[in-house]
Each structure stands twice: as structure tokens, then as C-alpha cells.
Amino acid sequence: MEHQYDQNISEYKYSVSDLMLTKQQRDFYEINGYLVVPKLIPDYLLDRCCNRFIELCHEKVPQNQNITMMKDISRIKTGDQGEYLYGKAQDILWDDEFYEYARYPKMVDYVESFIGPNVMGMHSMFINKQPDIGTNSSRHPVHQDLHYFPFRPANLIVAAWTACVPITVNNGCLYVLPGTHTGDLYPHTYPEPKDGEINKLYHELKTNNNNDDPKKVFLEMEKGDTVFFHPLLIHGSGINKTQGFRKAISVHYASSNCNYIDVSGTTQDNIKNEVIDIMAKKGIIDVDYTFIWKHHSRLIRGVRANL
Numbered sequence: 221m222e223h224q225y226d227q228n229i230s231e232y233k234y235s236v237s238d239l240m241l242t243k244q245q246r247d248f249y250e251i252n253g254y255l256v257v258p259k260l261i262p263d264y265l266l267d268r269c270c271n272r273f274i275e276l277c278h279e280k281v282p283q284n285q286n287i288t289m290m291k292d293i294s295r296i297k298t299g300d301q302g303e304y305l306y307g308k309a310q311d312i313l314w315d316d317e318f319y320e321y322a323r324y325p326k327m328v329d330y331v332e333s334f335i336g337p338n339v340m341g342m343h344s345m346f347i348n349k350q351p352d353i354g355t356n357s358s359r360h361p362v363h364q365d366l367h368y369f370p371f372r373p374a375n376l377i378v379a380a381w382t383a384c385v386p387i388t389v390n391n392g393c394l395y396v397l398p399g400t401h402t403g404d405l406y407p408h409t410y411p412e413p414k415d416g417e418i419n420k421l422y423h424e425l426k427t428n429n430n431n432d433d434p435k436k437v438f439l440e441m442e443k444g445d446t447v448f449f450h451p452l453l454i455h456g457s458g459i460n461k462t463q464g465f466r467k468a469i470s471v472h473y474a475s476s477n478c479n480y481i482d483v484s485g486t487t488q489d490n491i492k493n494e495v496i497d498i499m500a501k502k503g504i505i506d507v508d509y510t511f512i513w514k515h516h517s518r519l520i521r522g523v524r525a526n527l
């Protein structure tokens with residue numbers, strides 16, 4: 221199929237083509253920095269991902285798959301096990317079940333509309349937000365994803381995030397600040413301890429005046445609904461006030477035509493050093509930040525260029 225890539229000749233800045241997007245959807249993304257597509261991913265595929273996550277909570281993770289199982293900080297202390305202990309599976313692109321999500325053709329068609337034909341999966345996770353036990357650790361503080369990424373340009377990066385169960389304000393849905401993708405990348409750091417316990421690497425926007433921002437939009441979603449969002453969009457998620465598990469799966473895609481950048485001396489220095497320290501503790505030493513990203517990413521469609 222011939223696709224029209226009109227990046228240079230159109231007024232569009234944050235999307236490269238109309239392959240999957242109606243004019244209305246494309247305009248919405250350009251203005252707001254996110255787009256919800258209802259019922260994009262079929263239930264059977266999400267059920268398989270949920271089952272795989274539960275399996276991984278109880279079994280040894282295969283060595284060849286790169287997956288990191290992350291425990292919720294509050295649950296480590298309570299001695300909980302299984303789904304109550306693990307809040308996240310990270311770097312899931314080499315697992316057959318999760319990969320079916322990441323490569324789901326209709327979703328990648330949308331991704332291609334935002335970033336073009338050479339699609340890399342850069343960052344991936346299955347998120348299991350457990351019931352909060354009063355420590356606030358189930359919240360995800362307000363942030364911009366670009367803080368974590370040592371590659372540019374930002375406009376050739378897009379996240380896909382899919383609800384695996386019905387997600388509401390009550391169980392900690394995503395919230396977004398529409399239009400913030402047109403701004404800068406801001407400094408991030410750990411939230412104040414008074415705000416409760418916080419999981420490793422969950423940095424927060426430093427100038428956090430956004431909590432009472434009237435523009436905060438809560439994205440309540442049905443199972444299978446998928447939100448695409450720009451890496452500068454300010455977003456986060458609240459605590460899970462229910463007794464159920466709020467499950468979601470996400471992949472952050474980038475065009476392989478992006479380039480790695482050295483983030484030393486920038487606002488991203490803190491996250492870079494923290495990730496390198498974590499790697500060193502795992503015995504992976506003398507690697508730079510971009511090596512880690514090269515190692516975790518996977519080509520999904522098109523050709524691998526620079527990343």
C-alpha cells in the first residue's frame with residue numbers, strides 16, 4: 221500500500237500521516253497530545269497478557285526474555301506474594317504473549333500514523349496497580365515520559381497504553397494535561413516523602429503545581445480501549461481505591477530514524493545515573509545509558525535505522 225507521508229508539506233507537527241487517522245482524530249492529537257481509540261485491542265489478546273503476567277508472578281522468569289518483575293515498595297514490607305507483590309513487568313517485548321500486543325497490526329498502523337513506517341518498541345510494560353494499602357504507593361506521580369528517553373526527536377515517539385480491565389478514577393486511571401506536549405521537557409525528581417511511599421524510578425515533575433490544574437482530564441477506559449500519547453504530555457495516575465487489580469499494558473514506540481543523544485549535564489542526568497547504578501548492581505557495568513536502550517528495544521515494523 222502506498223502511504224502518504226506529508227510531514228514536510230502540511231501544517232501537522234505531531235503526526236506524520238493520515239494512514240489510520242480521520243481528520244478529526246489527527247487534529248485532536250495535534251492540539252491535545254493524546255488520542256483514545258475505543259476497543260482497539262481484542263479481549264482474547266488482553267486476557268492472554270493478563271494470564272502471562274499472573275504466571276510470571278509465580279514462576280521463574282525465563283533468562284532469555286529480559287523481563288524485569290518489579291515489586292511494589294509497600295508490598296515488599298507486608299510479605300505479600302504473587303499479584304499482590306508485583307506491580308509491574310518491564311521490558312516484555314521478547315515474550316511471545318506480550319509481543320502479540322506490541323505487534324498487533326491495527327495498533328501499529330496507528331503508531332505508523334504518528335511516527336512513520338520504521339517502528340521500534342523502546343520501552344514496554346505490563347502494569348498491575350494493586351489495591352492501595354494507605355501508603356499512596358499505587359499512584360504514578362505526574363511526569364513526562366521523555367525524561368526517561370535518551371533519543372530524539374520527541375515528535376517521532378509515541379506511547380500506546382491499553383486498559384486490560386475497565387479503568388476508572390476509583391481504581392487509578394490515567395490523567396493527562398491536554399496540550400502540554402507543545403511545551404518543554406521539565407526537570408523531574410522523587411516526590412516528597414510526606415506524599416507517601418514511592419516506587420523506584422517513579423520521578424515526578426519538579427514544579428508540581430499541576431495537581432489542581434483545571435485542565436486535568438481523567439481517562440476512564442473500557443477493556444481494549446487504547447490511548448496514544450506524546451512523550452512530552454504531562455500525565456500520571458491516581459491511587460487504586462478498590463480491592464481489584466487495575467491492569468494495563470503499554471509500549472512506547474519510536475521511529476528508528478530517531479537518534480540517541482547524550483543526556484549528561486541535562487535535566488535527564490539524574491535518571492540516567494540511577495538506571496546505570498541499578499544495572500551495576502545487577503553486574504552490568506561500564507555501559508552507557510544508550511546501550512541499555514539498544515539492548516531492550518525491538519524492531520516492530522519497517523527497518524532498523526539509527527536506534
Ligand SMILES: O=C(O)CCC(=O)C(=O)O
Nearest residue numbers: 347360365381457468470
Ligand atoms: O499506568 C500508569 O499508571 C502509568 C503509566 C505511564 O505513565 C506510562 O505508560 O507512560
Ligand SMILES: [Fe+2]
Nearest residue numbers: 363364365455
Ligand atoms: Fe508515563
